[in-house]
Amino acid sequence: MRNPVGWAALTAFSLAFFAFIYAPLFVIIGYSFNSNPVNMMIWEHFTFDWYTGLLGLSDRTTDVSNRAAYVESTDQMLAALRTSLTVALFTTTISTVIGTATAIALARYRFRLRGFYNGFLMLPMMMPDIVLGIGLLIFFVTIGMNLSMLTIIIGHCTFLTSYVFIIVQARIAGIDPALEEASADLGASEWVTLRKVLLPQLAPGILGGALLAFVISMDDLVITYFVSGTGDTTLPVFIFGMIRRGVKPEINAIATLIILASVVIAALGLWLRSRKTD
Amino acid sequence: MAPRRQSVVLGLLLAPVTLFLGIFFLLPLCIIAVFSLLSPGLYGGVEWSFYHWNYGRIFGWADGIIEIFEPIYLQILWRSLSFAALTVVLTLILCYPVAFWVSRLSERWRLVFMFLITLPFFSSLIVRLYAWLLILKPTGLFNTVLLSLGVISEPLEILYTPTAVVLGMVYVMVPFMFLPLYAAVDNLDRAQVEASLDLGANRVQTFLKVVLPQTLPGIMGGAVIVFIPSVGNFVVPDVLGGAKGLMIGNLVEQQFLSARNWPFGSALSMIIMAVVLTVLLISVTRARKAGGHA
Amino acid sequence: MAPLLEIREARRTFVTPEGGRLAALDGVSLDVGANEFVTLLGPSGCGKTTLLRAISGFETLDSGTMRLDGADLTALPPFRRPVNTVFQSYALFGHMTVARNVGYALEVAGLGRAGREARVAEALEKVGLAGMGARRPGQLSGGQRQRVALARAIIAKPRLLLLDEPLSALDRNLRQQMQLELKTLQHSLGIAFIFVTHDQEEALTMSDRIVVMRAGRIEQIGTPRDIYRRPKNRFVAEFIGETNLFPVTVDRVEGAEALARTAEGMELRLPAHGRRSGEQLTAILRPADFALSATGIPGRVTRAVYLGSDLYIFVAPQAGGPEIRVIARDGAGIEEGATVHLAHDPARVHVLEAA
Numbered sequence: 061m062r063n064p065v066g067w068a069a070l071t072a073f074s075l076a077f078f079a080f081i082y083a084p085l086f087v088i089i090g091y092s093f094n095s096n097p098v099n100m101m102i103w104e105h106f107t108f109d110w111y112t113g114l115l116g117l118s119d120r121t122t123d124v125s126n127r128a129a130y131v132e133s134t135d136q137m138l139a140a141l142r143t144s145l146t147v148a149l150f151t152t153t154i155s156t157v158i159g160t161a162t163a164i165a166l167a168r169y170r171f172r173l174r175g176f177y178n179g180f181l182m183l184p185m186m187m188p189d190i191v192l193g194i195g196l197l198i199f200f201v202t203i204g205m206n207l208s209m210l211t212i213i214i215g216h217c218t219f220l221t222s223y224v225f226i227i228v229q230a231r232i233a234g235i236d237p238a239l240e241e242a243s244a245d246l247g248a249s250e251w252v253t254l255r256k257v258l259l260p261q262l263a264p265g266i267l268g269g270a271l272l273a274f275v276i277s278m279d280d281l282v283i284t285y286f287v288s289g290t291g292d293t294t295l296p297v298f299i300f301g302m303i304r305r306g307v308k309p310e311i312n313a314i315a316t317l318i319i320l321a322s323v324v325i326a327a328l329g330l331w332l333r334s335r336k337t338d
Numbered sequence: 339m340a341p342r343r344q345s346v347v348l349g350l351l352l353a354p355v356t357l358f359l360g361i362f363f364l365l366p367l368c369i370i371a372v373f374s375l376l377s378p379g380l381y382g383g384v385e386w387s388f389y390h391w392n393y394g395r396i397f398g399w400a401d402g403i404i405e406i407f408e409p410i411y412l413q414i415l416w417r418s419l420s421f422a423a424l425t426v427v428l429t430l431i432l433c434y435p436v437a438f439w440v441s442r443l444s445e446r447w448r449l450v451f452m453f454l455i456t457l458p459f460f461s462s463l464i465v466r467l468y469a470w471l472l473i474l475k476p477t478g479l480f481n482t483v484l485l486s487l488g489v490i491s492e493p494l495e496i497l498y499t500p501t502a503v504v505l506g507m508v509y510v511m512v513p514f515m516f517l518p519l520y521a522a523v524d525n526l527d528r529a530q531v532e533a534s535l536d537l538g539a540n541r542v543q544t545f546l547k548v549v550l551p552q553t554l555p556g557i558m559g560g561a562v563i564v565f566i567p568s569v570g571n572f573v574v575p576d577v578l579g580g581a582k583g584l585m586i587g588n589l590v591e592q593q594f595l596s597a598r599n600w601p602f603g604s605a606l607s608m609i610i611m612a613v614v615l616t617v618l619l620i621s622v623t624r625a626r627k628a629g630g631h632a
Numbered sequence: 633m634a635p636l637l638e639i640r641e642a643r644r645t646f647v648t649p650e651g652g653r654l655a656a657l658d659g660v661s662l663d664v665g666a667n668e669f670v671t672l673l674g675p676s677g678c679g680k681t682t683l684l685r686a687i688s689g690f691e692t693l694d695s696g697t698m699r700l701d702g703a704d705l706t707a708l709p710p711f712r713r714p715v716n717t718v719f720q721s722y723a724l725f726g727h728m729t730v731a732r733n734v735g736y737a738l739e740v741a742g743l744g745r746a747g748r749e750a751r752v753a754e755a756l757e758k759v760g761l762a763g764m765g766a767r768r769p770g771q772l773s774g775g776q777r778q779r780v781a782l783a784r785a786i787i788a789k790p791r792l793l794l795l796d797e798p799l800s801a802l803d804r805n806l807r808q809q810m811q812l813e814l815k816t817l818q819h820s821l822g823i824a825f826i827f828v829t830h831d832q833e834e835a836l837t838m839s840d841r842i843v844v845m846r847a848g849r850i851e852q853i854g855t856p857r858d859i860y861r862r863p864k865n866r867f868v869a870e871f872i873g874e875t876n877l878f879p880v881t882v883d884r885v886e887g888a889e890a891l892a893r894t895a896e897g898m899e900l901r902l903p904a905h906g907r908r909s910g911e912q913l914t915a916i917l918r919p920a921d922f923a924l925s926a927t928g929i930p931g932r933v934t935r936a937v938y939l940g941s942d943l944y945i946f947v948a949p950q951a952g953g954p955e956i957r958v959i960a961r962d963g964a965g966i967e968e969g970a971t972v973h974l975a976h977d978p979a980r981v982h983v984l985e986a987a
Contacts (some may be wrong), residue, residue, distance in 0.1 A: 188570025195366030
């Protein structure tokens with residue numbers, strides 16, 4: 061039973077809501093093709109200049125950037141991207157392994173501290189990242205460790221492990237333990253059962269957790285901001301810096317590319333999830 | 339299900355997370371606590387002597403010589419709490435109707451819109467905030483449209499005001515509020531809604547007496563998930579807030595990276611932690627109490 | 633006396649996910665009296681639930697009229713119709729006590745707490761749950777929850793009570809007990825009940841009238857006796873109770889009786905009633921209409937099922953053809969393989985009007 065007037069109002073509200081969510085993204089995409097470097101609201105003409113400038117394929121720089129004493133070279137941006145990817149790769153691997161191991165432990169074993177571990181693993185997700193970032197900064201400095209890519213990786217893993225844990229835990233809840241019991245019954249040791257029976261079934265969940273960890277790691281700003289050394293910048297921190305120093309048209313191009321990448325990854329995640337149901 | 343007893347494998351499975359989180363999560367938090375009670379060194383760094391004046395600066399006891407009480411810190415704390423609360427309320431008002439709408443769509447459309455809701459979550463936070471920077475500045479989209487429509491004669495100053503900060507936080511937090519809300523709304527027993535209408539309650543009464551109480555756990559969950567990151571947020575006020583929108587997160591950042599007063603920064607962090615733990619405690623006890631009902 | 637509820641040519645069509653059109657209600661017309669216990673009976677998908685929901689207001693009709701006490705019902709939203717429903721899942725408000733559940737209709741009508749208390753107690757008393765007001769639905773058994781749903785639906789004294797398969801979740805004993813209680817309740821309340829079920833036994837037990845439905849249409853309306861004894865067509869005959877169907881050709885007419893034979897040659901006697909030799913028809917005999925005797929249709933017992941008080945036996949006719957189902961009253965000693973003779977009273981034979 062639907063009240064047509066009420067439903068129409070609700071639909072209008074919801075569509076406006078989605079417009080609100082997506083409008084800013086379209087603004088950026090639009091701006092990135094506007095050749096007007098100063099006032100992006102005034103449309104000059106369509107151009108790919110900012111993109112080609114990014115990739116180092118053109119020499120066009122803006123008066124704005126020339127007048128300002130800074131030069132954001134394409135190299136710096138690409139270096140930041142490389143760092144982001146490297147960090148994300150390591151982080152994803154480590155946090156997926158640890159998170160999955162923990163999820164398996166809590167789901168398949170009964171031990172006294174089980175409830176405690178459950179709660180304990182939620183904490184890193186619940187703590188504001190600024191607290192985590194500060195804590196790690198003090199920690200590293202106090203023990204005399206230099207800030208580097210390693211410290212960034214460690215920082216990401218602290219909370220991403222929890223994310224992976226939750227996803228794998230949810231997946232494990234839907235897996236029939238009888239299969240593992242059958243495996244044991246047929247003579248397989250715990251370790252073998254884990255490898256041959258549980259992990260294969262868990263694979264989609266592990267993959268989903270890994271994907272999530274990768275995305276969040278690529279996007280992390282706050283923790284990275286505090287625990288990265290002067291030599292290493294990740295992409296979000298790099299953009300953050302750029303914004304702080306003033307708005308530049310090249311940022312629009314970078315931002316659009318990032319949006320594009322995220323659409324691809326989200327679609328990938330969706331496709332994976334639709335295949336999961338077998 | 340037959341959970342197995344302790345074994346070597348269990349130890350192997352749990353060791354990594356125990357070690358890792360123990361060293362890189364618990365230990366740093368403890369260090370913050372310790373540092374908050376230390377004295378700041380003259381040229382940065384710390385002196386290992388007990389020093390409670392960091393808290394004194396914030397909360398009011400100060401001798402006027404070593405440290406001065408500046409009420410601004412409490413003001414900023416209060417501002418952070420109210421911004422976070424406001425963010426919770428606004429995201430709730432925005433997301434609730436939409437959660438309803440999506441849950442009533444056909445299967446196919448539901449998937450489409452759920453995808454659309456989560457997509458921004460994958461897209462970079464800094465990029466999304468940057469977009470608002472572009473929109474809200476005096477020469478930005480918002481002002482340009484209003485000016486050309488003749489609604490205003492001068493650009494509105496929205497950027498670098500508290501309004502911009504709350505707007506930014508709402509925008510960022512919407513996916514976090516939406517998901518638990520949607521789960522709660524989706525789980526609603528439609529038959530109970532029909533029963534309420536059948537017994538003579540109109541739609542408003544049905545909403546207040548049946549729908550709202552039953553979606554309350556989802557609302558509470560969403561509120562917690564939104565409140566905590568909002569309170570300690572520093573990126574949004576940094577990009578959109580300027581001096582008028584300073585929140586406690588910005589203070590922490592300043593103390594650590596500019597003023598180099600780590601003990602004071604730690605004290606501020608402890609306050610954030612205290613707020614977070616309080617909220618968590620309240621929500622856990624509430625959840626436990628509600629679990630007692632059938 | 634004008635009927636309480638008048639439905640004329642109700643039609644409702646759904647579009648299936650595959651894009652086809654499904655007629656859930658295909659021209660249904662029905663009258664219900666003010667103090668009647670009417671049952672909508674039929675297999676899944678026959679439209680009985682759709683009809684019920686159309687009456688309560690949760691389904692709209694594409695065409696047709698519905699009048700309650702002469703006033704157009706379709707113009708009113710559910711919360712304004714003097715009709716209440718007992719839902720199949722009971723739909724109790726999980727976050728409220730039993731008392732608040734029961735008193736809900738009064739609460740939303742604006743009645744104060746004091747006024748509600750007395751009536752809630754009265755309603756709980758009527759359904760046998762006195763004193764359970766403080767409990768919560770989660771603490772109750774299925775049968776108790778069913779009663780709360782009932783109390784909740786009758787407290788506002790609706791003109792019409794709709795019950796959507798309310799007993800389907802209960803175990804057999806409880807079910808039979810509740811059938812009796814519902815019937816008694818209906819009498820004492822003096823309001824009309826429309827009861828939906830797919831269980832024909834239940835329908836036969838409780839109803840003043842039964843409405844047999846199939847594929848969106850009404851096949852037959854009548855008292856339980858009518859439906860059982862004189863089903864209009866094969867579907868109704870087979871849906872209600874166990875039955876034996878015999879396609880026969882009339883051999884000859886002898887006085888008050890007509891003799892007919894099945895294709896295999898088995899003989900059946902029917903009332904002569906305008907039967908002509910050579911006529912082909914379908915004859916129906918219920919299992920209870922056969923008796924074991926010394927003469928009659930010869931056959932061999934292929935299966936004997938012990939029913940407690942009776943014996944339900946399957947007899948393969950000597951002449952051939954499908955098994956005949958028989959209830960033997962004093963079936964002591966009848967075993968599989970035994971040869972028996974089935975006698976029947978021709979007057980009990982019912983001839984189907986249509987196939």
